[in-house]
Amino acid sequence: MASKGFIRLKTLAIFGGEPIFDRTLHVGRPNIGKREGFLERVNDMLDSRWLTNNGRYVRELELKLAEFLNVKHVVATSNATVGLEILMRALDLTGEVVLPSFTFVATAHAVQWLGLKPVFADVNANTHHLDPTSVERMITANTSAILGVHVWGVASDLEALADIAEHHNAHLLFDAAHAFGASYKGQMIGSFGGAEVFSFHATKFFNTFEGGAVTTKDDALADRLRHMRNFGFSGYDTVDSVGINAKMSEVHAAMGLTLLEGLDDVIATNHANYHAYRDGLEDIPGLSLYTFDEAERNNYQYIVVSNDEEQSGISRDVLVDVLHAENVLARRYFYPGCHQMQPYSNLYPDAGLLLSKTERLTQQVLSLPNGTAVFRDDIAKICDIIRYTVSHGPEITKLLAKD
Numbered sequence: 403m404a405s406k407g408f409i410r411l412k413t414l415a416i417f418g419g420e421p422i423f424d425r426t427l428h429v430g431r432p433n434i435g436k437r438e439g440f441l442e443r444v445n446d447m448l449d450s451r452w453l454t455n456n457g458r459y460v461r462e463l464e465l466k467l468a469e470f471l472n473v474k475h476v477v478a479t480s481n482a483t484v485g486l487e488i489l490m491r492a493l494d495l496t497g498e499v500v501l502p503s504f505t506f507v508a509t510a511h512a513v514q515w516l517g518l519k520p521v522f523a524d525v526n527a528n529t530h531h532l533d534p535t536s537v538e539r540m541i542t543a544n545t546s547a548i549l550g551v552h553v554w555g556v557a558s559d560l561e562a563l564a565d566i567a568e569h570h571n572a573h574l575l576f577d578a579a580h581a582f583g584a585s586y587k588g589q590m591i592g593s594f595g596g597a598e599v600f601s602f603h604a605t606k607f608f609n610t611f612e613g614g615a616v617t618t619k620d621d622a623l624a625d626r627l628r629h630m631r632n633f634g635f636s637g638y639d640t641v642d643s644v645g646i647n648a649k650m651s652e653v654h655a656a657m658g659l660t661l662l663e664g665l666d667d668v669i670a671t672n673h674a675n676y677h678a679y680r681d682g683l684e685d686i687p688g689l690s691l692y693t694f695d696e697a698e699r700n701n702y703q704y705i706v707v708s709n710d711e712e713q714s715g716i717s718r719d720v721l722v723d724v725l726h727a728e729n730v731l732a733r734r735y736f737y738p739g740c741h742q743m744q745p746y747s748n749l750y751p752d753a754g755l756l757l758s759k760t761e762r763l764t765q766q767v768l769s770l771p772n773g774t775a776v777f778r779d780d781i782a783k784i785c786d787i788i789r790y791t792v793s794h795g796p797e798i799t800k801l802l803a804k805d
């Protein structure tokens with residue numbers, strides 16, 4: 403049965419009609435939490451006149467996160483990118499780091515920023531994670547680390563990557579930017595490999611406006627990271643290493659503490675939304691939703707759809723154009739692949755030759771809005787737009803091509 407949104411779709415912007423949504427739906431609309439709790443903490447922080455530099459809220463957040471993730475050390479940082487940088491620096495990595503190209507460019511930039519060489523390995527077309535066979539192929543005598551990414555909040559192929567890292571005496575690290583609140587075989591992501599790095603950016607499931615954390619079981623590494631994030635200070639006026647300012651401030655931690663209190667509600671919303679998308683997108687030819695293993699803990703934040711153009715008869719980009727015309731700001735995460743961006747496309751112009759799955763995924767994948775700012779009714783309309791667009795693929799493609 404066609405919904406009202408479906409009928410109005412016939413007058414959608416590309417046909418010169420009114421848009422279905424009178425507000426914009428974003429991928430990455432922040433979850434806010436209970437603002438009274440946040441404001442109370444901010445007032446307290448202002449009263450105490452302690453705003454940053456390992457204040458009580460940062461310390462409390464680190465302890466609560468360590469408990470939640472069941473990991474020994476949580477080192478809060480100003481964002482995940484700098485978290486990755488201090489981590490690789492603290493481990494004295496040299497030479498090459500093998501990582502996926504199918505990730506947000508920050509992962510590659512962190513490697514390049516340190517003067518290391520990012521070596522892009524291909525991903526598995528179904529999981530979107532590093533393909534161990536490709537990783538094995540990319541390892542050389544200069545490889546000092548493998549940097550996996552738990553894309554969409556699902557664990558990478560942990561066992562296979564651990565075997566490869568061990569065999570080649572390389573560090574195994576994870577960019578867990580998407581994976582806060584997720585588990586693998588019941589164990590929370592945060593304690594795998596030598597260390598993992600979370601992002602608490604505003605667009606993430608759990609946010610501190612800007613922020614991140616490095617998590618590890620390794621006492622010496624945690625100690626080094628703590629010094630490094632604070633200019634290398636090891637005491638009141640002693641500096642033991644080169645450092646940077648990677649500190650999280652109190653107001654950021656206050657946001658994190660507030661959101662932690664309401665985390666289950668956010669997960670419940672995301673989970674229900676994920677099911678609504680699953681139902682709404684069912685049986686659309688050529689479209690497949692990235693699914694979560696419900697036996698694990700998931701944050702269900704990323705609603706990721708792969709479009710097989712041969713079956714759907716429409717390109718991912720036309721689909722995204724139509725959604726944008728209807729105020730649904732679907733994102734092409736991740737497009738282009740890191741290896742197709744600067745400086746990597748100049749530095750490694752042939753990288754794509756061994757990244758066929760990555761290149762295909764970057765043409766197929768789109769992310770849809772989720773989180774507490776998206777409602778069931780919105781999802782029904784978004785799915786109607788997608789269903790209608792796919793079923794009129796050739797006409798709509800032709801129409802858009804005229805512009």
Ligand code: T4K
Binds near residue numbers: 429
């Ligand atoms: N590794 C991975 C795998 C990552 O995905 C990321 C970050 C990192 C590492 C690095 O983490 P951090 O150093 O940032 O902690 C956004 C985020 O800025 C970035 O953190 C995130 N990944 C990436 C996937 O998404 P953009 O350039 O796409 O952001 P932007 O400004 O286009 O915003 C995305 C959408 O969110 C827009 O539709 C607007 C909406 N939005 C955004 C903000 C900030 C809001 O509605 N409200 C807001 O406050 O990178």
